[in-house]
Amino acid sequence: MQFELTNDFRERMEQALAEGDKDFIRGCLEGVKPADISALLQEFDTPQSKYVLDLLPDEVRAEIINDLDQDQRVKFLKNYEVSELSVIVNHLDSDDAVDLLNELPLQQREEVIARLDNEEKEANILDLLRYDDDVAGGLMAKELIKANLNWTVVQCIEEIRRQAENVQKVYSVYVIDDHGKLLGRVSLKKIILSNDQTKIADIFEEDVVAVETFMSEEEVVQIMRKYDLEAIPVVNVQGKLLGRITIDDVVDVMTELAEEERNLMAGITEDVEEDDSVWMITRARLPWLVVGVLGGFISAKFIGVFEQELLRVTAIAFFIPLIQATGGNVGIQSSSIVVQSLANPSAFTDSMVKRLLKVFLVALLNGLVLAVMVYGFNLLTGAEFNLSIVVSLALFGVVVIASFLGTITPLILDRFGFNPALASGPFITTTNDLLGLGIYFYTVHLLL
C-alpha cells in the first residue's frame, strides 16, 4: 500500500535525470504521494530536484515544496523566479504560504505577494503575516468552512461545495453570528445525518473549545491534546472567528519542540541532523564544548589554589570525579522534573515554598543514601577516616545544593521567556561542576 524508496529506484532516477528522460521520470512518479516525492528529493541536489518538480502539475509541486525540511526548502527556493514562486504560493493554504514567504528575502517576498492574482488569498496572507510563527495566529490557516446560525443544512452543504477546492480537510463547520463571532460548531457527521431543511441553530454544539491568536504554540499543543481535537478554531479578543489550526500542524510543532529540547539537553546550538555537513555539525557542537572547557579551566585554576592541601593529602584528588559526576547527575534530574511539569502543567500548582520543601526532602534522602554508601566503600577499602568523613559530607552538600539549583534554574529561565530545558544541559553541568568543587575544597579546607 505504501511507496518504498529503494536504492534501486534511486539509481534508476539518477540515470533518467542524467539522460533527461522526462517520460520515465513522469511515469515513475505517477501515483506517488507528494510526501514520498519530498523524501526522495532530499537526496538529490537542488538543480536536479527542480528539474523533476518542473515536470509535475502545479498543485503537486507546491505540496512537495511545502513538505521539504525548512533548511532544504530555503536553499531550494533560491533557484526559483518570482513568477514561479507566486504560482507555488497560489497553490498553498494560507498558513503554509506565509511560512514559505517568511523564508524568502524581504524584497522577493513583496514581489511574490504583488503578483498574486487571487485577491482573497492575498488578503489572507497579508493578515497572517502579522503574527509571530510561535503563536496560535502564526499556526492558523484562514481556510475553513463557516455557516451563519440562521442557515439550514442545505445552505451549509452549498458552502462546503463552494469551498471544496480551498478547504482540503473539513472536520466541522464553524457556526458564527451576523458579526462573525464564533458561536459553536457542527460536525460533518451531524450534517450528513440531518435533514436538508434542518436549521443549523437546532443542531450545533455550543461549547466549542477555541484559542486566541496570541496564545503560545505550547498552549495550543496542550489544549488540543487535552480535548483530543483534530482542529481548533482561532478567535480574536472579541471572539471573532479568524482561522483554524489543524492537528497535522500541531504534530509538527510537537516534533519540533521535542527536537529543540533534545538539542538543548545535549548542548547542540543549531538544528543539525546526522546528514548535515561536517562543518555545520561542528559549528553546532563547539559553543557548549567551549563553555565546558572554560568551566574546566576555571576548575583547574580553582584547584590550583588548594595546591598546599593537595601536597599534604594527595588522596583529596581521588574524589574529584565522584563529587563532580554526582553534582551533574543530581542537577539534571532536578531540572528535568521541573521541565516535565512545565510541559504538562497540572490544574493547580503547589506554592513555591511547598515545591522547594519537597525538593529539599528528596535531596536530603538522596544525599544521605549516597553519603552513607560512599562512607561504607571508603571504610571497606581502608581510606583514611578524616578524608572519608570529608568526602561524604561534601557529597551530601553537593546533592542538596545541586538539587536546589537544578530546580530553580529552569523556573527562572521560564519566567524570563527562555526554554527551561536549557537548564537540563551543559549549562547546569558546568555550573554544578564548579559549585561541587567549591563545596568539596571548602569542606577539605575547614575539616582536613
Added chain:
Amino acid sequence: MQFELTNDFRERMEQALAEGDKDFIRGCLEGVKPADISALLQEFDTPQSKYVLDLLPDEVRAEIINDLDQDQRVKFLKNYEVSELSVIVNHLDSDDAVDLLNELPLQQREEVIARLDNEEKEANILDLLRYDDDVAGGLMAKELIKANLNWTVVQCIEEIRRQAENVQKVYSVYVIDDHGKLLGRVSLKKIILSNDQTKIADIFEEDVVAVETFMSEEEVVQIMRKYDLEAIPVVNVQGKLLGRITIDDVVDVMTELAEEERNLMAGITEDVEEDDSVWMITRARLPWLVVGVLGGFISAKFIGVFEQELLRVTAIAFFIPLIQATGGNVGIQSSSIVVQSLANPSAFTDSMVKRLLKVFLVALLNGLVLAVMVYGFNLLTGAEFNLSIVVSLALFGVVVIASFLGTITPLILDRFGFNPALASGPFITTTNDLLGLGIYFYTVHLLL
C-alpha cells in the same frame, strides 16, 4: 470559552464534598467537559472522586476515568466493583476499554469481560487483548465505518447513522471488498457533496495509506506525521481491515515517547512528576545516582594507582574536571545526534563506514579547536610546558574516543531493542568519565 479551574472553585467543591451537597456538585459540573473534570479530580483523593463521579451519567463517568493519568486510574479503579467496572467498559471505545482492562488484576479483568452484555463489544475487546500495547494492533480501535465497494452513497449514510453512537469521530468511510479487504477510503466531505445514488466505487480514493497490526508505535507516529493523517486504517497481513488509529491516540504516544526520552536523558528510572510523593521521586532518582557514585568510586581507586605521579606533579589533579566534563559533553552530543536520526529516519541512510568517518572528522575538528584553546590558556597563565602538552593531547584523545562511543552506543542499544536515548544519559557520562581519566592518566604516565 474554556472552563478554568480556580482555587476558589476547588474550595467550594471541597466544601460541597464535605457536606455531601449533591445538587451543588451536579450543578457545578454541568456543561464542564470531561477532560476538565478529570483534571479537577487529579486534585481530590480517590473516595471523594468516586463520590463525584457517581453523581454523573454513565458515559460521562467512563470518559472521565479514561482521561485520568494511568497511575491515578490504577489506584482509582481499586474502589470499583466488577459490576461498576463493566458499566464503564461498556461505555468506552474498544481501544480504551482494553487499556483499562489491562490495568486490572487478571481475575477481575476476566470477571468484567464475562459481565459485558454487548456481544460485539466483547468480541472486539477479546480481539484487541491479543496485541502488545506498543504496536499498531494495540493502538487501534475496532469502531469505524466501512462500506462495501458496491454500495451507493445513501447506503453509506445509512451505515453512518446505524453506527452514530459507536463511532464518535468519523473522518472517512473505509471501502472494502466482499472479503473485508481494504480497498480505499471516501472522505465525509466527498459523501456530502455526492449524489445519493452515486456508487462508492466511482468516488473512492484507492491510494490509502494503511499500517499492519505488528508495526511499532514509533513507525505509526512517523507515517501519520509524514502524510498528515487524522486517522489511519490498520490491516492484517492479508490486507483485511481490522481497525483504525486516530490522531489523538498518536498525539498521546508522542507525548509519552518524549517523556520517556527526557527521563532517560536525565537518568530518571520511573515516570514521575513533580507532584508525586517524596518517596516515589527518590526511588526514581536513586538508581542512576548510585551508578554515578560507583563510577566515581572506581575513578577514585583508579587515580589512586597514579599517586606517585600526583606527588611528583600535583598540577595533574587540576585538569581532572576539564577532561571529565569535555568527555561527558562530547559523548552526549554525539549520541543525541544519532538518537535524532533514529527518530526521523531519512529515506536513505549512509553506510556505517561513511557515518563513522564523518563522526571522526567532526571529532578531529572539535578536538583540535579545544586542544589548541586549552594549550593557549595554559601558555597564557604560565602552566608548565610539558604538562600543557599532555593535557591538550589527552583532551584531543578524549574528544575523539567519546565521539566514537557516543555514536555507536545508541546504535547498539537500538539494534538490541533498547531505547537509544539511554545512551544520552548518565550511562554515557559515567562511561566517558572513566574512559577520559584512563586516557588522561595514561598520557601522563607515558609523557610526563
